[in-house]
Amino acid sequence: xxxxxxxxxxxxxxxxxxxxxxxxxxxxxxxxxxxxxxxxxxxxxxxxxxxxxxxxxxxxxxxxxxxxxxxxxxxxxxxxxxxxxxxxxxxxxxxxxxxxxxxxxxxxxxxxxxxxxxxxxxxxxxxxxxxxxxxxxxxxxxxxxxxxxxxxxxxxxxxxxxxxxxxxxxxxxxxxxxxxxxxxxxxxxxxxxxxxxxxxxxxxxxxxxxxxxxxxxxxxxxxxxxxxxxxxxxxxxxxxxxxxxxxxxxx
Numbered sequence: 218x219x220x221x222x223x224x225x226x227x228x229x230x231x232x233x234x235x236x237x238x239x240x241x242x243x244x245x246x247x248x249x250x251x252x253x254x255x256x257x258x259x260x261x262x263x264x265x266x267x268x269x270x271x272x273x274x275x276x277x278x279x280x281x282x283x284x285x286x287x288x289x290x291x292x293x294x295x296x297x298x299x300x301x302x303x304x305x306x307x308x309x310x311x312x313x314x315x316x317x318x319x320x321x322x323x324x325x326x327x328x329x330x331x332x333x334x335x336x337x338x339x340x341x342x343x344x345x346x347x348x349x350x351x352x353x354x355x356x357x358x359x360x361x362x363x364x365x366x367x368x369x370x371x372x373x374x375x376x377x378x379x380x381x382x383x384x385x386x387x388x389x390x391x392x393x394x395x396x397x398x399x400x401x402x403x404x405x406x407x408x409x410x411x412x413x414x415x416x417x418x419x420x421x422x423x424x425x426x427x428x429x430x431x432x433x434x435x436x437x438x439x440x441x442x443x444x445x446x447x448x449x450x451x452x453x454x455x456x457x458x459x460x461x462x463x464x465x466x467x468x
Contacts, residue, residue, distance in 0.1 A: 219426055219457045222434070229439045236454040237344045240377055242412035249296035254406055256314040257289035262397050282392040286382040289406070294338035294376035295326055297413045302329065305465050329468050332371040335359075341379035341412075344455040345440075346419070348373075349448050350433060357424040372467070373424065375416040375458060380409050417458025427451050 222230040261284040295312035302309055309329050327334040337346050352360055358368040386392035389405055419427075428451060434440060436449045 219423065219430070219432065220454060221430075221432055222440075222452070222454070225442070228435070228437060229442050230434050231441050232344050232454060236456045238416055238455040238458075240341045240379065241414045242341070242379060243414060245293060245297060245378075245411040245413055246300060249293065249300065250407070250411060252312075252314050253289055253292040253296060254403060256292050257285050258397075258399055258402065260288045261285035262395075262399070262402075280393045280395060282386050282394045282397065283383075285397070285402075286386055286392070290338045290340075290378050290382050291336070293378055293411070294413065295336050297376050297378075297415070298327065298334075298336050298374060301415060301461075302327075302468075307465070307468060332468060333367075333369065334372045334374060335370045337373060337375050339375060339377050340381045340383065341377045341414075342381070343377060346373065346375040346416075346453040346455070346458065347434075347450040348424070348452075349450055351449070353424070353428065353451065355428060357421050357428060369421065370424075371421055372418050372464060373420075373453075374418045374461070374464070375453070375455065376413055377416055378413045379411065382406075385409070415461040416455050417461050418464050419453055419458055423453070423459075424451070427453060 220233075220236060222236075223233055225231050261281045292312060292314065299309065299312055307329060309327055312326070326336040337348075339346070354360055354363075357370075359370060360368070362368040383392065385405060389402075391397050391402065432452055434446050434450050434452055436446055438446045440446060
């Protein structure tokens, strides 16, 4: 059963304790961290790539430091999923670290045995998988890919990463920066012990149910009474996701 957040006050949404899943860390292999870092740096502080400086439907413009964190966390999560598939005997391509120019993006994170999989990442303390409402139509198709005729994902996987890259950047006064030294930033991130967990997954049918039942945190809404939402998002609570082991049987 897919449950809604507690609506405790005007524009305030809380995650019930029963809807949370504990973070169960597994070390991230060191060989996955360097390509994730290089990809994120080049897509944010570098000149070769491009990441949007705002979220779909969002109003806040992201600085390069924030773009770096999002790109690093997302790419690390993809490598974690790749490694998990490999350990379960499923062969797939390595995550794409190709630098994309403005207006270009991958049509999916992974295609495994004909099934398209979208990887969503979050900090280790998060208990929501978020999907920006303006990116999805009522049928659960990804609108930016519709012109390519490849807009349907079969599965969505949530992966949490520790430590919190956002806090690392803020502590280093780089989160709101437009420029950063590669060596300095790499030293900061390389000094940490990185881990992740695969929280669970949702199907396209699950997404359609979320959309139909309006599981939405609106733009400006406060999550847990303190975190303002820059854009309107559909959400899955972590404990509502299907157990990750079940995905193997579906692939």
